[in-house]
Amino acid sequence: MKNFMKVLAFGLMVAFVFTSCAKVPTQAIDTAKAAIDSVVAAKGDIYAKDELKMLNDDMTAANDEVTAQSKKFFKKFGKAKEMLAKIVTDADSVKALIPARIEEAKNAAVQAQTEAKAAVDEAKALLEKAPKGKGTKADIEAMKADLAGIEAALAEVQTAIDGQDYFGAKDKAVVVKEKATGICDQVKAAIEKVKGR
Amino acid sequence: MRYRRIALYFLAVYLTGCRTPPVPPEVERASVQEQQLWRAGASLYAPREYEEYLENIKQTRQAFAKENLKLGWFRKYDLLRDRFRTTIDSGDAILAGIRKEKEERACRIQVETAALQKRLSTLSEISLSFNEWGRARQRLSQADVMLKEAGLMAGQAKFDEADGKLRSVRDVIKEAEGVCLRLLNRYMDQRQIDSWRRMAEETIAESRAKGITAIVVSKLEKRMVIYKEGLAVAEFDVGLGFNGLSDKLHSGDDATPEGRYQITKKNSSSQFYKALLINYPNEEDKRRFAAAKQKREIPYWVGIGGLVEIHGGGEDSLTRGCISVDDKVMDELFSMVLIGTPVTIVGTLDREGSIFKAFKDE
Numbered sequence: 001m002k003n004f005m006k007v008l009a010f011g012l013m014v015a016f017v018f019t020s021c022a023k024v025p026t027q028a029i030d031t032a033k034a035a036i037d038s039v040v041a042a043k044g045d046i047y048a049k050d051e052l053k054m055l056n057d058d059m060t061a062a063n064d065e066v067t068a069q070s071k072k073f074f075k076k077f078g079k080a081k082e083m084l085a086k087i088v089t090d091a092d093s094v095k096a097l098i099p100a101r102i103e104e105a106k107n108a109a110v111q112a113q114t115e116a117k118a119a120v121d122e123a124k125a126l127l128e129k130a131p132k133g134k135g136t137k138a139d140i141e142a143m144k145a146d147l148a149g150i151e152a153a154l155a156e157v158q159t160a161i162d163g164q165d166y167f168g169a170k171d172k173a174v175v176v177k178e179k180a181t182g183i184c185d186q187v188k189a190a191i192e193k194v195k196g197r
Numbered sequence: 198m199r200y201r202r203i204a205l206y207f208l209a210v211y212l213t214g215c216r217t218p219p220v221p222p223e224v225e226r227a228s229v230q231e232q233q234l235w236r237a238g239a240s241l242y243a244p245r246e247y248e249e250y251l252e253n254i255k256q257t258r259q260a261f262a263k264e265n266l267k268l269g270w271f272r273k274y275d276l277l278r279d280r281f282r283t284t285i286d287s288g289d290a291i292l293a294g295i296r297k298e299k300e301e302r303a304c305r306i307q308v309e310t311a312a313l314q315k316r317l318s319t320l321s322e323i324s325l326s327f328n329e330w331g332r333a334r335q336r337l338s339q340a341d342v343m344l345k346e347a348g349l350m351a352g353q354a355k356f357d358e359a360d361g362k363l364r365s366v367r368d369v370i371k372e373a374e375g376v377c378l379r380l381l382n383r384y385m386d387q388r389q390i391d392s393w394r395r396m397a398e399e400t401i402a403e404s405r406a407k408g409i410t411a412i413v414v415s416k417l418e419k420r421m422v423i424y425k426e427g428l429a430v431a432e433f434d435v436g437l438g439f440n441g442l443s444d445k446l447h448s449g450d451d452a453t454p455e456g457r458y459q460i461t462k463k464n465s466s467s468q469f470y471k472a473l474l475i476n477y478p479n480e481e482d483k484r485r486f487a488a489a490k491q492k493r494e495i496p497y498w499v500g501i502g503g504l505v506e507i508h509g510g511g512e513d514s515l516t517r518g519c520i521s522v523d524d525k526v527m528d529e530l531f532s533m534v535l536i537g538t539p540v541t542i543v544g545t546l547d548r549e550g551s552i553f554k555a556f557k558d559e
Contacts, residue, residue, distance in 0.1 A: 053235055064255065137515040138328060141439075145330040149338025175345040179338070 024066060025077050028084040032059060035091035044094060046167075047101040051094040058087050105166035112173035113157045119180035120154055123147055126187040139190065143183050150179050217269025223281035224261065227254055230288045234295075238354075242295045250291060253284045299354060306351045306359050313344055313366055320370065323377055326417075327442035328515070333376035340369040380442060384417055384545055393543035396457055400541040401427050410538050412507075412530075414520055416442055416453060417545035421507075421522065423533060431533075433526045436511065438518035442544070445477065445518055447486060447495050448502030453518050453542065456481055460538045463531065470509025470524045471531050475540050477505040507540070 036055050044052045062083040069075045124147060130140045154176050160169035231254060239247035257280045264272055317340055324334045343366045350359035383389050397413045404411035405427025414421045416437055423431040438451040445454035454477045462474035478486065478501050486501045507520045509527035520542070522530065 053232075064259075068259075138325070141328070141330045141515070142325055142334065145334035146338040149335035150342065152335065153339050153342040171346055171349045172342070175342050175349070178345070179342060 023077070024070060025081050025084060028081050029063070029066065032062065032084040032087040032091075035088045039091050039094050039098075042095050042098045043102065044098055047098050047105065048094050051090075051097070055087060055091055055094065058083065058090065062087060102164075102166070105170075106161070106164075109157075109161055109166040109169040109173065112170045112177070113154075113161065116154055116157065116173040116177040116180065119177045119184065120147065120151060123150075123180045123183040123187065126184055126191075130187050130190060140187075143186060147180070147183055150176055150183075153179075218272055218274055221274045221278045221281065223278055223285060227257070227281050227285055227288070230285055230292075234288055234291060237292060237295045237299075239291055239295060242298050243291050246287070246291050246294070250284065250287055253280075253287065257281055257284055299356070302356045303351055303354075306347070306356065306363065309363055310344060310348060310351075313340075313363065313370065316370055317341055317344065320373055320377060323381070324373075327380060328437075328439055329377065329380060330439075331376070333373040336369050336373040336376070340366050340373065343369065383444075384442070390545060393455070394546055396541050397543055397546055400424070400457065400539050403539055410533055410535070412534070412538065412540045414540070414542045415544075415546050416455070416542065418547065421520070423530070425533075431529070433522055433530070435507075436516060436521040438516050441516075441518075444544075445482070445502065445505070446489055448500045449517075450502075451517050453516075453520060454478075454482060454505055455542050455544060458540045458542065460534055460536055460540060463534070463536065464506075465531070467506070467508055469506075469519075469521065471527045472506040472508035473530070473534060473540075474504065474506050477503060 036052075036059060039048065039052055039055060062080055065080040065083060066077065069077055069080060123143075127140060127144055127147065130143075153172060157169050157173045157176065160166075160172060231251075234247060234250070239250075257277065260280065261274075261277050264274065264277060317337055320333070321337055323329075324337065343362055347359045347362035347366065350356075350362060397415075400411045400413055401424050403409070404424040408426045411424045412421060413424065414435060419435050419437065421433045421435045422429050423433075437453045438445075440451040441453045443450065443452035445452040456477075456479055458475040458477060458479060460473045461476045462472075464472040464474065483501065486495075489495050490497065502518070505519055507522065507527075507530070508516075509524040510521050511523055
C-alpha cells in the first residue's frame with residue numbers, strides 16, 4: 001500500500017511536470033505579434049512586402065506548432081518559443097531595412113521630380129523664345145496652355161512626396177518629364193522650321 | 198561471428214535499396230507555388246479558393262512532417278506525393294484564374310484608356326479650333342498626364358489604383374468639356390444657326406438682286422466665300438481673334454463680331470499689309486452693348502471697340518478680333534471689293550460640322 005502511494009505520488013508529479021508546467025507561451029506570442037505590427041507600422045507593407053510575408057508565414061507556423069502541442073498530453077513548447085523568438089529577431093532586422101528603402105524610394109522620386117522640373121523649365125524657356133510667326137502663334141499659345149497643365153501636375157508630384165507616396169510621385173514625375181520633353185521637341189522643331197525658311 | 202552476420206544482413210539490405218527515400222520534388226514546388234500565389238494577390242482575386250488551398254497545403258505539410266518522424270527506412274512518400282500534387286493542381290488552377298482576371302481587368306482598363314484618349318484628342322482639337330488656351334486646355338493637359346499614370350499603374354497590375362485614376366481623368370475631362378460646351382453652346386443651338394443662315398442667305402440674295410460682290414465669313418469653318426451676283430466665285434481660309442468664336446461685345450474681348458456689315462474703307466498701306474475696314478459697331482451691336490452695360494455684364498469703363506478689319510498678315514488665327522488672310526488673298530480680295538460691299542460674319546452655316554459631330558457622338 002505504501003509503495004502504491006509512492007508510485008502514485010511520483011506519477012502525479014511527473015504528470016504535473018509534463019502537463020501543467022508547459023504553459024502556452026502567450027507572452028512570446030504577443031511579443032512576436034507586436035514585432036510584426038511594428039514592421040507594418042514602419043511601412044513594411046509597402047517597402048518590405050516579401051519580408052513581411054515571410055514573417056507572417058513564420059507566425060502562422062509558430063501558431064500551428066503551439067496549437068499542435070496544446071493538443072498533446074506531453075506538451076513541449078520549446079520549439080514554438082524558439083520560432084517566436086526568431087520572429088522577433090527577424091522582425092527587428094526587417095524593420096532596420098525599411099528606412100534605407102524609404103530613403104531610396106524618396107531619392108528616386110526627388111530625382112525624377114528634379115528631372116521633370118528641368119524639362120518643364122526648358123520647355124518654358126523655349127516657349128518664351130519660340131518664333132511667333134505666321135502659322136506658329138496659335139500652336140505656341142496652345143503649348144503654353146498645355147505646359148500650364150503640366151506644371152499643375154508637377155505641383156502634384158511635390159504633394160505626393162510630402163504625403164510620402166514616393167512611388168506615385170516618381171510615376172507622375174516621369175510622365176510630366178515625358179510631356180514637357182514632348183513640348184520642347186515641338187518648339188525646337190518649330191524653331192528649326194523658321195530657321196530653314 | 199553472430200555480429201558479423203547481422204552486420205552483413207544490414208549491409209545487404211542497405212545495398213539492395215532499403216534506404217531513406219528522397220524528399221519528393223513536389224514539396225519544394227508547393228513552396229514556390231505558395232509564394233507565387235501570394236505575389237499574384239490570390240487573397241484578393243480568389244479569397245475562398247486561396248484559403249482552401251492554404252488549409253490543404255498546411256495539412257499536407259503536417260502529414261509530411263509526421264511521416265518524417267519515422268525512421269528513414271519506414272518512410273513512404275507516395276500518398277503524400279499525391280496529396281501535394283492535388284494541392285499543386287488546385288494552386289495552378291487558382292493562378293490561371295488570377296491571370297485570366299488580371300488580363301480581363303488590364304483589357305478593360307486598356308479599352309477605357311483608349312476611349313478617354315479619343316475623347317481627349319477630340320476635345321483638344323476643339324479647344325485648338327477656337328483658341329481655348331485657358332482652363333479647358335490646361336485641364337486636358339492634366340488629364341493626359343493622369344491617363345498616362347493610369348497606364349503605368351495598370352502595367353504594374355495596380356488595377357484598383359488605375360481605376361481610381363481613370364475616374365479622376367473622367368472628372369477632369371468633364372470639367373474641360375463643360376468649359377468647351379459653354380463656349381460652343383451657341384454653335385449647337387438650332388435657332389442661332391438658323392439666324393446665321395438667314396443672314397448669309399439675305400446677303401447672297403442682295404448680291405444677286407443688286408448684281409454686286411458680297412463677302413460671307415463663317416467663323417467656325419474659318420472660311421470666307423466671295424459672291425458675285427449671288428454666285429460663289431472664290432473661297433479663302435481666314436484667321437480670327439484670340440477669342441474668335443465668341444461674338445464681339447466690347448473692346449478688348451478679342452472676339453470677332455457677328456452680323457451684317459459693309460466695307461467702309463480700303464487701306465492699301467496697313468501695318469498688316471492691306472486692310473478693309475468694316476462698320477463695326479453697327480446699330481445692332483450698339484444696342485446689345487448698351488443692354489449688356491445696363492445689366493452690368495461688362496464694366497462701366499469698357500468701350501464698345503472698333504477698327505475691325507479684314508487684313509493681311511496671314512491666316513494664323515491670332516488677331517484681336519479682326520479677320521486675317523494671306524497677303525496674296527488680300528491682293529485678290531482688294532481688287533474684288535468696293536466701299537459699301539456687304540460683309541456678313543456668322544458663327545457657322547453647318548450644324549453637322551465634323552468637330553461638333555464628334556463632340557456630340559461621344
